[in-house]
Amino acid sequence: MGLNNRIPAGELAQKWSTYKSTCKLVNPANKRSLDIIVVGTGLAGASAAASLAELGYSVKTFCFQDSGRRAHSIAAQGGINAAKNYQNDGDSVYRLFYDTIKGGDYRAREANVHRLAEVSGNIIDQCVAQGVPFAREYGGLLSNRSFGGTQVQRTFYAAGQTGQQLLLGAYSAQMRQVAIGKIKEYNRHEMLDVVTIDGKARGIIARNLVTGEIERHGAHAVLLCTGGYGNVFFLSTNAMGSNVTAAWKAHKKGAFFGNPCFTQIHPTCIPVSGDHQSKLTLMSESLRNDGRIWVPKKQGDTRKPNEIAEEERDYYLERRYPAFGNLVPRDVASRAAKERCDAGYGVGSSKMAVYLDFASAIERYGKTEATKQGKSNASKEDIIAMGKDVVKEKYGNLFEMYAKITGEDPYSVPMRIYPAVHYTMGGLWVDYELMTNVPGLYALGEANFSDHGANRLGASALMQGLADGYFVIPYTIGNYLADEISTPKINTNQVAFDEAEKAVTDRIHHFMNVKGTKSVDYFHKKLGLIMWNQCGMARNEQGLKQAIADIRALREEFWKEVRVPGTADSLNPELDKAGRVADFLELGELMCIDALNREESCGGHFREEHQTEDGEALRHDDKFMYVSCWENKGEQGWDLHKEDLVYDVIHPSQRNYK
């Protein structure tokens, strides 16, 4: 099967406007009779569903949570990038495009990323119009802050709850369409297969998670907006329910999986505290604006942080990367933390943590505040108190969350942080129109692979999810559906639906009847450990080969030994989990195969065999300037197809943040 990325011809900066002016259109009367299924109601799904319904299409949304508003986009903290240049600091569409390509270590598609940068400003406008309460300055205008991997202030935010506010904005738009009947919601439903007829996506099989009923839904197009697959590691910053199942079913029905090994390990998360741990909690990257990361200069130093004098501290990011300091991209910051801990400089009881310290920011803000209030002789205590108030306004909810989880007060003791799995840059392969190689099947947001290359910059996930949903899919889907206007409503009493439903019910029947001895979580935790140890922040050939063998063995054991209690015709969270973990057990193998194939280091993918003298990622552009597109061959494993990445405008070079 050939891969056509359908990138329009012409100058990079003109491609999207040319596309929009020349793509096919569907007239309003025809839109009404075209059905679109949207799976997932996060930023990408909710924005797509609302926008498509506004255009007149008939939309159905599906989510496994009890309400669309729960999707994990809601947990995004720090912000959303947009090239508005409101700060007059030299930002532009080109710079956002350039930073994103460079941040992704030259493994993203130029045309997609340029389009993303172009529409970024529209997203902010749209969200403001919806009533999203962004942070503002005293003059009433929108406020910005800095994020990693950039030297301008282009991040818009709402305290440490930006994802929540943006999602609730998209959800409100979605609810408005539900109210007028243009969207029909299916909550507490899980998609368990894509149905294809004559090679085109024509619907899905879904399970009602409350009654266990298996349902058939037909449509002229299916959009997967189902997020990332970080939970393959068991411990990640993802929600407990986040899963790969929808994307994986699509993959098994022929959709290629792009760059599955590209995983983002976020540098600032609360460290693991014990075996009971069910998930990891992120401390927003925005904290690196004001927090300074350090470890003691002495190995194995057991003193409390406040007892360690300034000259005995190693602010290793500032030391190694003077130009970007604490604001280097995530992959660089994570590896640097691991390097210090592996070398014996880690802190806390596990020694697998570094400090994120706000003392100097508190003092700096306190002094500014004292000046503002005309208190030239304020005492040190007053200054600290005023500084704490400023920090509280900026990051209050994050500090509270840290205190609840750890029992420590981050206003007076530095936070302990360590990298954790956060985001997956890989995902379903899509063309410029966000369509997978299965016609009529689309992937939006984190579920696709296209915009972040080998490393995503902070505050770019929200941007991409909303760009895809609000501003890209409303145009590109018309280009496909224009040729479907004479296709009648999809009849779900067809062989393809019968077969897909039977496969789904057979599998459920199997889970219920294994009656093994081990819980689903037992297998999930084991898989997570294999992935973290061999396919995490550092990878090598031997470890990856071992991991592949271990995952295969674990998968075999899973199918023989898993125990799923309860029944299939009622609310049964263990059954839901079993299906998801079964898919993770296949995905994990593919991630290791992809990591093994990519014999270079780039962004978040670090092969120990390929590094520069000072430990930075060493790319091999001559051999790996391509997207790995994996085709599923069932029992025979996977075939690799390559989409060459062509850089017309940017000249890839060794990333330098020094």
Place this chain on the structure above:
Amino acid sequence: MEHTTINLKLKVWRQKNAQDSGRFENYDAKDISTEMSFLEMFDVLNERLINEGQDPIAFDHDCREGICGMCSMHINGRAHGPWQGTTTCQLHMRAFKDGETITVEPWRAKAFPVLKDLTVDRSAFDRIQQAGGYVSVNTGNAQDGNALPIDKDKADASFAAAACIGCGACVAACKNSSAMLFTSAKVSQYALLPQGQPERTTRVLNMVAQMDKEGFGACTNTGACEAECPKEISISNIARLNREYLSAQLSL
């Protein structure tokens, strides 16, 4: 942080489905680390139940970082348990003493029927939002984000209301099962912003009407909702809703 392990007795509401009448069952939770979250303690208990061939306890949860609003346990008579301003998922076992008995129930409200054990149906909240919790602006119609300066104090107050996570603790805490705090937070978010003005009148009337239709009770200003809200949404939003409602009625 130092941690110890504690042993607890749990009294948990078990209910097979919406038709079942339900009852309390007792469980021992042994060797619980004080570093665990409350839901991790439930994970440990469920793992044991599965291993013993029993049906694990069904409960809603997802993000486990206090923002998705999915977790919903009534713990020792309080929505989300003993810690102020904290969701169940963020509640940690440090809050409890060795040997303590903990009673765990689902949200109790006519408008939130139990689906199974501790899981309830909160779709009524979605329908309240559908009745008017939005600004009618189609994608692509927006003017420049900075074309409309908004008083910082108003923007901040709007954000404080918009921080509601829609968990339903306010309803569970209220003796009347009123949804006024939830509804007023949404009404306030828009009432405080210029974007919300064109639909200001219809929004409040329609959302309140839907709230009544769903079977939520009336507000009698006892303040339990504010006290138990994990996001500390202010009860002043209810006062604002009442003002908005009154002036909307007068303008009819």
